[in-house]
Amino acid sequence: MSEISCTYLVVGGGIAGVSCAETLVVLVDPKDSIILITESSLVKAATNLVPLGKVLTKFDVQEKSAESLNRNIQVIEDQLLNIESESHAVTTVNGNRISYRYLCLCTGARPKLIDQAKGNPNVIGIRDTESVQEFQKRVKNATRLAVVGNGGIASELVYEISGIEVHWVIKDEYISSTFVDSGAARFFQERLTTRGEQKSIVKRMRYSEETAGTSTSSGAKRGAALGPDWHRTVDISGKLENVPDAVKIHHKVEIEEIVEQTDGFPLKLRLSNGEQIECDFVVSATGVVPSRNFMCDQEFQLGPDGGLFVNWEMATSVQDIYAAGDVCYAGWEHAPHWFQMRLWTQARQMGAMAARSMAAKRAGETIYQDFCFEMFNHVTQLFGYQVVLLGRYNGQGLNDKYEVLLRMTPGLEYIKFVMVDGRLQGAILIGETGLEETSENLILNQLDLSPYGEDLLDPNIDIEDYFD
Numbered sequence: 497m498s499e500i501s502c503t504y505l506v507v508g509g510g511i512a513g514v515s516c517a518e519t520l521v522v523l524v525d526p527k528d529s530i531i532l533i534t535e536s537s538l539v540k541a542a543t544n545l546v547p548l549g550k551v552l553t554k555f556d557v558q559e560k561s562a563e564s565l566n567r568n569i570q571v572i573e574d575q576l577l578n579i580e581s582e583s584h585a586v587t588t589v590n591g592n593r594i595s596y597r598y599l600c601l602c603t604g605a606r607p608k609l610i611d612q613a614k615g616n617p618n619v620i621g622i623r624d625t626e627s628v629q630e631f632q633k634r635v636k637n638a639t640r641l642a643v644v645g646n647g648g649i650a651s652e653l654v655y656e657i658s659g660i661e662v663h664w665v666i667k668d669e670y671i672s673s674t675f676v677d678s679g680a681a682r683f684f685q686e687r688l689t690t691r692g693e694q695k696s697i698v699k700r701m702r703y704s705e706e707t708a709g710t711s712t713s714s715g716a717k718r719g720a721a722l723g724p725d726w727h728r729t730v731d732i733s734g735k736l737e738n739v740p741d742a743v744k745i746h747h748k749v750e751i752e753e754i755v756e757q758t759d760g761f762p763l764k765l766r767l768s769n770g771e772q773i774e775c776d777f778v779v780s781a782t783g784v785v786p787s788r789n790f791m792c793d794q795e796f797q798l799g800p801d802g803g804l805f806v807n808w809e810m811a812t813s814v815q816d817i818y819a820a821g822d823v824c825y826a827g828w829e830h831a832p833h834w835f836q837m838r839l840w841t842q843a844r845q846m847g848a849m850a851a852r853s854m855a856a857k858r859a860g861e862t863i864y865q866d867f868c869f870e871m872f873n874h875v876t877q878l879f880g881y882q883v884v885l886l887g888r889y890n891g892q893g894l895n896d897k898y899e900v901l902l903r904m905t906p907g908l909e910y911i912k913f914v915m916v917d918g919r920l921q922g923a924i925l926i927g928e929t930g931l932e933e934t935s936e937n938l939i940l941n942q943l944d945l946s947p948y949g950e951d952l953l954d955p956n957i958d959i960e961d962y963f964d
């Protein structure tokens with residue numbers, strides 16, 4: 497067993513771990529050592545940061561070789577096995593024992609498959625390179641796919657996939673409910689009837705796992721969650737040449753049972769409305785569970801979702817151990833317009849916050865929570881549109897006691913303001929609206945907008961000029 501020691505030990509080569517290690521490089525005394533344990537030779541890093549406002553930042557997620565990280569970060573390709581918190585040390589799968597002063601756990605999450613899957617190999621989740629390769633292998637020989645779930649992965653997948661019949665099974669009345677309301681869903685849905693057209697082309701320099709080699713001693717290609725354009729860098733088309741373009745959406749139903757068949761399609765899904773779908777396989781895009789795949793001599797306090805409970809400093813309940821990204825549960829009292837969602841926007845912000853907290857603790861300094869936790873902020877791409885989500889964009893936590901101001905130009909933009917007592921609480925901005933910074937300001941400063949009434953979104957009034 498090799499004995500190694502360091503000041504800061506970060507576990508996980510995803511956005512949270514890399515953001516934590518890179519922030520430490522900037523903050524800490526160069527005499528203090530930083531080790532990053534990553535399961536894969538490829539890590540995820542945020543690049544091309546473009547600020548769209550005070551907190552809102554658009555960025556790319558790039559997969560890069562772990563060796564290309566700052567040279568003050570010592571990278572060890574390995575897997576965390578056990579934490580001896582009393583003696584401030586960890587042991588790993590490859591037989592290393594690493595002593596630390598501060599430890600930050602950024603081990604991410606894994607797909608939460610529907611209970612009805614019951615270990616059926618034809619029900620799969622999508623998370624990392626390994627799982628997407630499995631998906632690719634199946635889709636190549638398939639003619640009919642069922643997708644269950646109504647969040648990020650399902651929304652991306654049904655739009656991007658081609659050459660295969662798609663049945664999309666959702667519990668809700670409208671599509672993409674994790675991110676948008678029914679109005680925006682209608683705005684998006686037209687894109688599902690024109691699948692294959694209007695898709696933007698993304699070009700990006702990318703290492704491939706094959707060229708960079710595999711990582712863990714087991715040779716498994718495990719790693720961080722996929723990047724934003726994963727579906728454009730791998731071929732995800734089925735074998736059909738002529739498929740009806742429209743995705744068949746099954747609204748307000750759930751899968752009750754999955755039956756294996758020996759004739760025809762390998763699976764038959766019984767839905768809660770009595771309908772049945774026969775298909776080759778199912779993608780269960782039904783959320784994630786935090787990856788606590790290591791042992792510890794002390795029990796961690798957990799959140800209701802099984803994540804490591806952290807306070808605003810990203811400190812867990814175990815001394816000198818911090819956590820960031822998908823593995824953690826944000827256990828502090830949130831600002832009125834912030835809530836946790838497992839996104840790389842938050843993974844990056846939490847990783848940096850954990851680094852600041854550990855560095856401050858070491859230096860005996862007082863710090864405050866980063867401003868980005870004042871307001872939920874997320875920029876993404878859905879159905880070929882830029883989507884910006886700010887504050888309580890879907891009226892989350894407002895107990896249906898809010899008003900909505902809407903402006904929509906089909907095929908161009910969808911703007912929704914969520915208002916309470918004339919004050920802006922959240923916004924959905926789809927398309928190139930140019931309203932990101934103004935909306936952010938209006939949520940943060942809680943200006944009384946009632947005098948403007950519906951004129952606030954009048955296309956003839958330039959509210960950007962008015963309020964900036």
Ligand SMILES: Cc1cc2nc3c(=O)[nH]c(=O)nc-3n(C[C@H](O)[C@H](O)[C@H](O)COP(=O)(O)OP(=O)(O)OC[C@H]3O[C@@H](n4cnc5c(N)ncnc54)[C@H](O)[C@@H]3O)c2cc1C
Pocket residue numbers: 507508509510511512513533534535536540574575576577602603604605622623624648649718719720721722723724726787789790820821822823838839840841842843876877
């Ligand atoms: C298909 C897909 C598309 C997505 N698209 C978007 C999007 O468009 N926008 C967005 O904001 N978010 C998106 N997300 C979510 C986003 O990817 C995650 O929220 C984010 O990557 C979380 O980062 P993380 O660093 O916490 O975890 P991860 O990226 O999962 O990284 C965790 C790392 O820890 C390593 N690890 C785990 N256990 C151990 C161990 N015991 N020892 C050592 N290392 C370990 C893993 O190998 C991995 O490298 C998407 C997710 C998926 C799956």
Ligand SMILES: NC(=O)C1=CN([C@@H]2O[C@H](COP(=O)(O)OP(=O)(O)OC[C@H]3O[C@@H](n4cnc5c(N)ncnc54)[C@H](OP(=O)(O)O)[C@@H]3O)[C@@H](O)[C@H]2O)C=CC1
Pocket residue numbers: 610611644645646647648649650652666667673674750751780781782783784837838839876877
């Ligand atoms: N563009 C982006 O920002 C993207 C973000 N992501 C992120 O990656 C992670 C994984 O994505 P994804 O798996 O889509 O998770 P999400 O959390 O985005 O969505 C999960 C969806 O599955 C539904 N669901 C949960 N359980 C069941 C069930 N048993 N039967 C039917 N539906 C169910 C949820 O409904 P309900 O909410 O009602 O429980 C929700 O609609 C998430 O953290 C997501 O935010 C992924 C892709 C793109």
